[in-house]
Amino acid sequence: MIPETRSAAEAATILIVDDMPQNLLLLGELLQPHYHVRAASSGERALRVARGDPRPDLVLLDVMMPGMDGHAVLRELRADPATRDLPVIFVTALDDAADEEQGLSLGAVDYITKPITPPVALARIRTHLELAQARRRLAAQNECLEGEVQRRMAETRLIQELCIRALACLSETRDKETGRHIIRTQAYVGILARHLAGHPRFAEALAGRRLEMVVQAAPLHDIGKVGIPDAILRKPGRLTPEEMAVMKTHAAIGAHAIGAAMEQALAEADDLTVEQAEGALAFLRTAQEIALAHHEKWDGSGYPKGLAGEAIPVSARLMALADVFDALMTRRVYKPSLGIEETTRVITEGRGVHFDPDVVDAYLACREAFLAVAQRMPDAPEAAAVA
Template sequence: MSRNPATILIVDDTPENLSVLGELLQPAYRVRAANSGRRALQIALGSPTPDLILLDVMMPDMDGYDVLAELRAAPSTRNIPVIFVTAMDGTDDEERGLDRGAVDYITKPIRPAIVLARIRTQLELKQARDILTNQNAYLEAEVARRMGENQLIQEVSIHALARLAETRDPETGKHLRRTQEYVLTLARALREHPRFAGYLDERTINAIAQSAPLHDIGKVGIPDHILLKPGKLTPEEWEIMKTHSELGSKAIGQAESDADKPVEFLAIAKLIAHSHHEKWDGSGYPDGLAGDHIPIAARLMALADVFDALTCKRVYKSAFSLDDAYGIIVEGSGSHFDPDIVEAFVREYPSFTAIAQSYAE
């Protein structure tokens, strides 16, 4: 199928010049003509958009430099190649035109063979640029599509692993989704806070939320008679139960070491799994970390996990009301939880209640 001829806009305030150029170009191109700068802009901004403009420099009211400036300022016309056509043949004038964005400079009186050759060259260059632009747009769309697929596969894999842990503890239900949403809510609420802004950028927030479901993955290593025990654990059983944080972080660490390059969400998941039972005052486990020595992601998870545990029924306890759980979280500020994270929780409590209701058992 033959391609449509290129559209060339010729601009000159002298009718004779328009006629000469029109007769020269019409056998091979679709020609539009304008006898003023204003009219040229109207045509250029219309449809079809010219593929090339031959622009006279010396025109009344609005000269070629002014026209070129407006063409370059408009998104729809800024990439149209412009060749200046002028009776001026000074080097300074030519440099000025090229500096303003013209692609070539033809002096009058025109020589037909030169004009046609330069037009052909610029149209071929434009066609090549357009092809490259379209290819780049396609490649960017394809990269975005494949990244989206990879992200989906990654998220599905994470939830599959997390649900593997859930199968050992069937009463957790929608715990994964709720805690993930709680963590995301807290992180977004703290992203502008001076203590957290340097860490909680959008990428890290998303990685924290993505990795949150793996916080209790280590429970797969806890024996059933302890994990599923309906009553209170003995001190010895409790010590075994506490090892789930280290079991989880080691498992994630092994997956991390198997990767060819660092995987951000795995690094964060390892921190969360290992340290989400640490307490602000240092009385938590497994390492007795205190204050800012506890990773931020683990501090966020600690509050989310405790709030969800309080508000859910277990074989060994009844569920607390949302408001009672709120009071326990607030009371734990400065002892169990980072005080600034508790303040964020207080501000976002309506969001917490909405999440709890949306993903109720």
């Protein structure tokens, strides 16, 4: 619902500011049949009334006053967020064009010269009250629309997140790992990404929405495991070299599947749709690079392409450490959990070999946060026992 705004005809409150009692009386008698009237005989008093409750809807402000003159009052009103949008009409005996120009440049909405002509003054006052009312209504509508846009965006993000989790969990249902692996590794990637976002080597890759996309795409890193035969994927023990060669194809399978999805979507879309979908495509490209390269190693000994160093996408470098950390910290039937100290030793030994050195340094700086995630979301005992 759009909030209702008060009609200008519903007795708006007008503040009259003039140091001459007779002027206050004259304007008060003119306005009281139509509006609520408040009066101030000095600039300082005017500011207190304008900031008080109820706040006036319009100010009639004399320019020439001792102490704080009208121009100074208007500057103060415009500098205060609470009164910045309050319409102010100068009422003054000054009739020089330069004086009027100065007042309008300071933010006055109109300029009425003395002696005033009552019908003209009333007409101008009503016009500016109606304009102010229209601005309030427009602002209320914009606020309502902005709230609706934010609600729809949040809904869209939630649907996207649920779809990502559903796809990731689809691969996990066939794997020996549990859905908590998805949640934990995503959390680890988020910790690393936020820590490294200000690092010169990572700032561009993690700028703006890019960081959020990397974290959101992390659960899809093993989506390619849906293409691995059950005999290998669900084998309760270590894999043979031949089986491991098949298992390693999951990286390329996942990247190919995501790439095929993008190609099919683009083939059916017009130019406008493609332009509007750029954010979604950027997300899928991030998911694709994570799926393909999260088993690459800093020294070039990883798979599937043997990428080395900076050739490995930043997103995949973060995922690599997160994935290994979770594997080392998780108990399986063929291995115990190594614990945080031994896991840290293995990761540290992989600095500059398996992992980007700066990513390892980020892990060491955030080790307690990693441990907190691992302790907060352990695998269920029965899952680890049958894995």
